[in-house]
Amino acid sequence: MSTRRPGPGDHSAGTTAQRPLPDVAGRLGAERAVLRLARPYLNRLVGAGLLAAATEFAALALMATATWLLMSAAERPPLDRLTVAIVAVRALAISRGVLRYTERLAGHDAVLRLVTDVRARVFATLAARRGATRTGDTLSRLVSDVEAVQDLLLRALVPGAAAALVSVLAVGLAALISPPAAGMLALGLLLAGVALPALATALTRRAADEVAPLRGALAADAVDLTHGAAELAAFGATGDALRAAGDRARRLARLERRLAATGFAVDAAGVLVAGLTAGAVVFAALRAGVDGVLVGVLAVGTLAAVEIALALVGAARQWTGLRAGLARVAALLDDPTGPAARDAVATGRGDGGPAPAPTGGVPVRFAGVTVRYRPGAAPALDGFDLDLPAGRRVAVVGPSGAGKSTLAAALTGAVLPDEGRITVAGRDVSTYPPDELPRLVGGLLAEAHVFHTTVRENLLLGRPGADQDAQDAAVAAAGLRDWVRAQPDGWDTVVGEEGGQLSGGQRQRLALARALLAAPAVLVLDEPTEGLDPSAADAVLASTLEATPAGHSVLVISHRLSGLADLDEILVLDAGRIVQRGRHADLVATPGWYRDQWQLQEAAERGYLALRP
Ligand SMILES: Nc1ncnc2c1ncn2[C@@H]1O[C@H](COP(=O)(O)OP(=O)(O)OP(=O)(O)O)[C@@H](O)[C@H]1O
Incomplete structure (x- = not known):
């Protein structure tokens, strides 16, 4: 199953955060995957490396x-x-600055181009997962993991190679x-450039592996604690959630302190290696009878060379810290639902060919559709069959958990069936490019989001560029026109974060108006009158x-049975299967869930209306 709704505190959903890191071959596989992406920029990267070396x-x-x-x-x-040495000193001092500047320019130019590609690919893959990854984790992948790719090249590979x-x-x-002095220098450089980096990697690997997932x-905690603050408070869970996040933050701080302390110790060892190497080089040079001035040159040159080689310790430390992020990026880039698969669909290489342009209505067909959210769990849809010819208006009702929202999610492509096929206009839903399906199938889905912007902008999201008449008609049908007119700022009224400055009913009407304005060929309305x-x-x-164009189909999902009398058909769903179907008048006359529920709701609403002043 492709998606599920993760709950607060669940840090496993769609994330590799807790997954053990692959072995060495696998780890290098991550680097190889990144380097493969770097291939188009190889010339620029080699240029940057040569400039860094210069x-x-x-x-x-x-x-x-x-x-x-x-x-x-x-x-x-x-x-x-x-004279020559004086001129050389000046020339070297100036050229060092100029070279450093051009190296930074070339390196960042190459790497930022590459990172733009990587970010777009990671974004496309995450988008293709449609909600399988949590918002906070997604943000972390897009920002810090992709930065790992940038740092691998800019802070590890380029300076390391130089x-x-x-x-x-x-x-x-x-x-x-002096060859003997050169031998000592080589030994010191091996210590500084190979042994110390290896030691730094070994000492920091485990802590570094934990840091990126943490x-x-x-x-993710930050997103839960801010977006879910009201729910956490309502359920008295704020303390527990804060404690869990606090524990994680403390663990992260401990790991980072340990990494910093290890880094400090390795740096100190580097200074020691530099001093010892310089001493050994001087000793070897003096024994070989090298002239005093050249011994001085060798000593200072050794200190400078070892310091340059110690950059490899920094590169190794960077690499260790980046591995987890790199592995996560590589895993995403390998994702079979990733950009490559999506590109195939987008270019019509999927098995369905190019999608037809939306005309009036389109037929929809569910054939033996089974959706299971977890392996072994009871199916949310169980061998579901339905023909919805263009223009048909159908309601889906049933007890809570019957599979109604799953039906809508499967039809809109948010959830992929484990078995069976859903076709829209004769073409499998899964083969539509992501921006094409919403023009055919869409509407008001569960938990519709209202954005922190104006009423007009929220509405136009449904159909950018819609004219004022169309906007008026949509808000009128949703029963929001009087409210919009009554606002001092009218259409420019800002509705607050997640529509927080609207009542629940107004939010629902706004979301409904947006769905109506979008006018897809198949309008799915999940609890349109909730609230x-x-x-x-x-x-x-x-x-x-009434506002839905003739020829367009409508699928209304509702708990409420009132108002469904004019629909062409009502389907009663239970445990993912149709258990009753027919028109309202027939169903209220037949013993079963529908009639029982109708009588209960009627009695409740009569009571409500009787109580109204
Ligand atoms: N993301 C999910 N992850 C795991 N299980 C899920 C998920 N979404 C739904 N389910 C399960 O699938 C079944 C059908 O859920 P669905 O939301 O489709 O029912 P529903 O008829 O819309 O219910 P309600 O009327 O309460 O909204 C339920 O057993 C539910 O627990």
């Missing part, structure tokens, strides 16, 4: 030349012996002065059906 080499050469200059000058040689290249060059140059979980009082509910349902 920058580091300029710094090393500057230190060595300046040392030679200072030590030689102490011997008071004729000035012309120093440091390795300059280390080799430094050993080569030292060998020109950050994702904390982002309205009985007489308003009947009036709104009647005007809604």
Whole structure:
């Protein structure tokens, strides 16, 4: 099953957050997946790497030349012996700055282009999952995980490659002065550039693996605690939710402290390695009878070279911290429901071919549709069959949990059937490009969202560019026109976050008006009159059906049985199957759930109306 509704505190939904990380091959697989994406920008990345190496080499050469200059000058040689070194020092100092700037420019240019691609792909894959991933976790994937790709290249691979290249060059140059000293330098560079990074990786790997998922979980906590604050308070669960989030935040802080302490210790070891290497190089050079000035050059050059090699420790630390995020991005990019699959659909390579342009109405067919939210769970729809010819108006009723909303979700493609097929205009729903299906099938779905903007903007989301007459007709049919007129700001009234400045009924009417304005060929209305009082509910349902263009089909999902008398057919659903069907008049005359429920509701509403002043 493709989607489920996760609850607060459930951090497993659709997330790899708690999944163990793959083994080394798998981990490198994540890097390989990222590098494959980097292929179109390889030239730019290699250019950035060479510029980074040139920058580091300029710094090393500057230190060595300046040392030679200072030590030689102490011997008071004729000035012309120093001229070249003086010019070289100036040139190296300037070129180091210029090279650093161009390297940053080239590196960021390549990486930001790549990251734009990766972000678009990750976004497309997450969108294709349609709600299987939690909002906070989605945000974390889009922001910090994709940044991991950027950091892998900018902070690990490019500086790491530059440091390795300059280390080799430094050993080569030292060998020109003294091979034994070059041997010592090579040893020190191996310690600084290979052993210390490996040690840093080993010491921080486990903590780093936990950090990214914990950050994702904390982002999800933040969303739950803010968006779900009212529900948590209503159920007295705020304390527990805050405690759980607090525990996670403390654990994250502990891990980050541990990572920082380990980093500090490794940095200190790096300084020690630099000092020891310089000492060993000087000792080897003196024993080999190297001239005093060149010994000084070797000593300072060694300190500079080891410092450059120590960038590999930083690169390794970065890489360790990025692995979890990289693995999550790679897992998403491998997703079979991801962009590649979606591209196939979008370009009509799916088995259904290009979708027909929406004409008047379209037929819908459910054939043996079974939907199961979890393996082994009872099906929410169980071998469901239904023909809905164009223009037919049908209501789906039934007890709570019967599968009514699942039917709507399956028809709109939000939930994929485990078995069977749903076709709209003869084509499988799953083969429609994501932006095409809503033009054919849509409407008011469960928990419709009202946006923190004006009434008009909320409405126009249904059909951008709709003219004023169409907007008027939609709000009139939803029974909201008088309210809009009565507002000082009229159509420009801002409705508040999640429509918080509207009553429940007004929110519902606004969402309904939006669905009517969209006017899809198959209008699905999940509890269209929820939150309205009985007489308003009947009036709104009647005007809604009247406002729906002839030829368009309507599927009304309702708890309320009143107001359904004019529909072509009513289906009674129980446990995912149709248990009764017919017109209202027939069903109230037949013993069964519908008649019982009708009598109960009638009595309740008569009581309600009798009590009204
Ligand atoms: N996202 C989900 N994850 C797991 N189970 C689900 C999910 N959505 C629905 N179900 C289950 O599927 C079954 C049908 O649910 P559905 O929401 O379709 O029923 P319904 O008839 O619309 O109910 P109601 O009238 O209460 O809204 C129920 O048993 C429900 O628990």
